[in-house]
Amino acid sequence: xxxxxxxxxxxxxxxxxxxxxxxxxxxxxxxxxxxxxxxxxxxxxxxxxxxxxxxxxxxxxxxxxxxxxxxxxxxxxxxxxxxxxxxxxxxxxxxxxxxxxxxxxxxxxxxxxxxxxxxxxxxxxxxxxxxxxxxxxxxxxxxxxxxxxxxxxxxxxxxxxxxxxxxxxxxxxxxxxxxxxxxxxxxxxxxxxxxxxxxxxxxxxxxxxxxxxxxxxxxxxxxxxxxxxxxxxxxxxxxxxxxxxxxxx
Numbered sequence: 346x347x348x349x350x351x352x353x354x355x356x357x358x359x360x361x362x363x364x365x366x367x368x369x370x371x372x373x374x375x376x377x378x379x380x381x382x383x384x385x386x387x388x389x390x391x392x393x394x395x396x397x398x399x400x401x402x403x404x405x406x407x408x409x410x411x412x413x414x415x416x417x418x419x420x421x422x423x424x425x426x427x428x429x430x431x432x433x434x435x436x437x438x439x440x441x442x443x444x445x446x447x448x449x450x451x452x453x454x455x456x457x458x459x460x461x462x463x464x465x466x467x468x469x470x471x472x473x474x475x476x477x478x479x480x481x482x483x484x485x486x487x488x489x490x491x492x493x494x495x496x497x498x499x500x501x502x503x504x505x506x507x508x509x510x511x512x513x514x515x516x517x518x519x520x521x522x523x524x525x526x527x528x529x530x531x532x533x534x535x536x537x538x539x540x541x542x543x544x545x546x547x548x549x550x551x552x553x554x555x556x557x558x559x560x561x562x563x564x565x566x567x568x569x570x571x572x573x574x575x576x577x578x579x580x581x582x583x584x585x586x587x588x589x590x591x592x593x594x
Contacts, residue, residue: 346373346374347373347374347570347574347575347576348370348373348374348375348429348430348570348573348574349373349374349375350374351374351375351376351427351429351430351476352375352376352377352378352421352422352425352426352427352428352429352430353367353370353375353376353377353378353428353429353430353431353432353573354377354378354380354418354421354428354430354431354432354465354469355367355370355377355378355379355380355432355434356380356408356432356433356434356435356461356465357380357381357434357435357436358377358379358380358381358387358390358403358434359379359381359382359383359386359387359390359403360381360383360386360390360533360534361531361533361534361535361562362434362483362528362531362533362535362562362565362566363379363381363432363434363435364379364390365561365562365563365565365566366432366434366562366565366566366569366570367379367394367401368394368399368566369563369566369567369569369570370430370566370569370570370573371394371399371400371401372399373570373574375400375429375430376400376401376402376424376425377399377400377401377402378401378402378403378404378417378420378421378424378425379391379401379402379403379404380404380405380406380408380417380421380435381403381405381406381435382405382406382407382408383405384403384405387403387404387405388403390403391403402421402424404417404420404421405417408435408456408457408461408465409453409456409457409461411464414461414464414465414468415464415468418465418468418469419468422469422472427472427475427476428469428472428473428476428478429473429476429478429479430478430479430480430481430573431465431466431469431473431478431479431480431481432480432481432483432569432573433461433462433465433466433480433481433482433483433505434483435457435458435461436457436458436483436485436498436501436502436535437453437454437457437458437498438454438495438498438535438538438539439451439454439495439497439498440494440495440498440539441494442493442494443494443496446496450497451497454497454498454501455497455500455501458497458498458501458502458505459501459504459505459508462482462505462508463508466480466512470516473516473519473521474519474521477519477520477521478521478522479521479522479523479524479572479573479581480509480512480516480521480522480523480524481523481524481525481526481569481572481573482505482506482508482509482523482524482525482526483505483525483526483528483569484502484503484505484506484509484525484526484527484584485498485499485502485527485528485529486527486528486529486586486588486591486592487499487502488502488503488505488506488527489503489527489586489592490592495539502527505525506525506527506584509523509524509525509582509584510582510584513581513582514582517581522577522578522580522581523581523582524572524577524580524581524582524583524584525583525584525585526565526568526569526572526584526585526587527584527585527586527587527588528560528565528587528588529558529560529586529587529588529589529591529592530550530553530558530559530560530588530591531559531560531561531565532550532559532560532561532562533562536550537550553591556591556594557589557590558588558589558590558591558594559589560587560588560589564587565587568585568587572585
């Protein structure tokens with residue numbers, strides 16, 4: 346129970362990696378606010394995990410809307426009575442060639458993948474200062490080794506790395522730790538959709554599995570748990586690559 350008596354917000358938590366992280370935190374004793382745009386899926390997950398004895402609540406929010414972020418953060422804090430951990434996981438893909446990307450599409454992706462992380466930390470800051478809490482940003486190895494076509498996604502994820510370091514430096518005086526995970530390929534519905542949209546050959550996922558480079562949400566959740574727990578009290582401003590060694594191949 347490494348997170349007993351702590352409260353967390355996890356964005357993009359109705360499925361995939363976000364759900365894996367949220368469920369692991371709840372299993373370790375945290376009260377977890379699941380923030381996601383998908384109300385139907387979020388409410389199903391909330392019901393399912395509550396039946397397993399976990400303490401959590403789903404809060405629907407559109408992370409491209411600043412007022413929705415403020416509302417969701419306030420609702421999470423009111424529900425839990427405190428806030429110790431913020432996980433910025435929500436993301437969207439835009440697998441289009443440069444000439445096919447519209448301004449509105451670019452702006453929406455940046456709002457969800459990058460701006461929302463800043464606004465959520467900003468909204469949660471008074472409570473994080475009280476708890477000497479921590480922030481965990483979920484970036485991607487795509488921020489380090491880009492792949493095409495997915496330029497806006499890689500740019501936003503690279504921005505999360507820089508944001509992590511800047512926040513860690515500025516918030517150190519408040520004893521708020523800020524770290525970042527760069528997962529590689531994680532076996533989630535989002536990865537399947539991205540591979541299909543980019544027209545990658547059908548055997549791509551199996552090849553990743555065979556070579557040991559396809560991570561599971563639970564494996565990344567283990568890394569996340571360590572970084573937000575008191576075991577990692579000496580770690581802040583760090584970027585942790587969690588890709589099974591794919592970057593070395």
